[in-house]
Amino acid sequence: MKKLALITIILLLVQPEGHGWGFRAHQRINRIAVYTLPGEMFGFYKSHIDYLTEHAVDADKRRYGSKDEAARHYIDLDHFGVYPFEAVPRNWKKAVERLSEDTLQAYGIVPWQVERMYYQLVKAFKEKNTPAILRLSADIGHYIADAHVPLHTTENYNGQLTGQHGIHGLLESRLPELFDTEYDLVTGKAKPFDKPLDRIWTAVLSSAAAVDCVLYLERQTREAIPVDRHYVYEQKGSRTVKAYAVEYAGDYHKRLHGLIEIRMRDAIACVGAFWYTAWLDAGQPDLDQLEKTVLDETEKQKLAEEEKLYRKGVIQGREESY
Numbered sequence: 341m342k343k344l345a346l347i348t349i350i351l352l353l354v355q356p357e358g359h360g361w362g363f364r365a366h367q368r369i370n371r372i373a374v375y376t377l378p379g380e381m382f383g384f385y386k387s388h389i390d391y392l393t394e395h396a397v398d399a400d401k402r403r404y405g406s407k408d409e410a411a412r413h414y415i416d417l418d419h420f421g422v423y424p425f426e427a428v429p430r431n432w433k434k435a436v437e438r439l440s441e442d443t444l445q446a447y448g449i450v451p452w453q454v455e456r457m458y459y460q461l462v463k464a465f466k467e468k469n470t471p472a473i474l475r476l477s478a479d480i481g482h483y484i485a486d487a488h489v490p491l492h493t494t495e496n497y498n499g500q501l502t503g504q505h506g507i508h509g510l511l512e513s514r515l516p517e518l519f520d521t522e523y524d525l526v527t528g529k530a531k532p533f534d535k536p537l538d539r540i541w542t543a544v545l546s547s548a549a550a551v552d553c554v555l556y557l558e559r560q561t562r563e564a565i566p567v568d569r570h571y572v573y574e575q576k577g578s579r580t581v582k583a584y585a586v587e588y589a590g591d592y593h594k595r596l597h598g599l600i601e602i603r604m605r606d607a608i609a610c611v612g613a614f615w616y617t618a619w620l621d622a623g624q625p626d627l628d629q630l631e632k633t634v635l636d637e638t639e640k641q642k643l644a645e646e647e648k649l650y651r652k653g654v655i656q657g658r659e660e661s662y
């Protein structure tokens with residue numbers, strides 16, 4: 341019995357943490373984005389708000405089963421030069437021609453992932469395919485949210501190049517977990533745009549513009565707080581996890597002057613804008629007439645399989661925790 345308890349504890353200790361925004365932030369972003377939608381879309385999205393919330397993190401779970409998945413969540417722009425990264429063509433075909441597809445897969449493809457999913461979502465709306473609309477809405481929400489995280493646009497994504505190992509989880513999981521109840525995430529109504537690719541590149545570039553700042557400010561916190569007060573061991577449900585101390589996180593959060601709140605709010609506005617524009621692009625189908633079915637059988641099986649791999653915790657590609 342004792343041995344079993346010990347094994348359980350060890351298993352619980354090694355359970356994977358979230359990647360990209362923490363799971364909670366991803367879920368909040370998709371959930372609040374529903375409230376930005378116009379009346380013709382709101383009823384349908386509101387009736388599926390729990391699905392969109394719960395499945396906001398499917399894309400991260402897929403990273404445990406597929407080696408191609410990781411690259412869809414980021415783009416290491418600084419590998420290609422300095423802001424505004426003119427060496428990287430914004431258009432996929434041109435980027436492949438200039439930099440090669442292998443290189444792009446190695447350094448990340450988030451803007452093009454969002455663009456590709458946008459057209460899939462338009463198609464799903466045209467076909468009035470409820471399971472596809474919901475799956476794609478949840479997934480595109482995830483990738484758009486990732487594109488709003490500054491550390492998803494740099495090679496130094498976990499501070500590993502500047503002695504700041506662990507900053508990834510601190511910035512996008514720990515800080516929102518501790519402080520997001522204070523955030524004002526109301527963004528107003530979703531604003532449609534002309535070109536999906538331009539819209540997502542705007543988001544990616546504003547993330548990239550904040551990279552130096554988030555790294556610099558964390559170095560200040562690192563220097564201001566004695567090293568023995570950087571971490572604590574916390575109980576999370578039945579797990580014990582190493583986490584940045586509240587004092588440390590609070591100091592850093594203060595120095596960031598609302599940056600996380602702004603990035604989350606921008607992410608919410610952007611997710612709403614993508615859902616809304618895709619629906620407009622599809623000719624504004626009447627969503628109230630759509631089937632209420634959420635998932636078909638094959639999709640259910642696929643998700644169960646991904647969940648299993650995720651539980652095993654074998655991540656493919658980039659690892660961003662401590």
Ligand SMILES: [Zn+2]
Nearest residue numbers: 359360413486
């Ligand atoms: Zn992600």
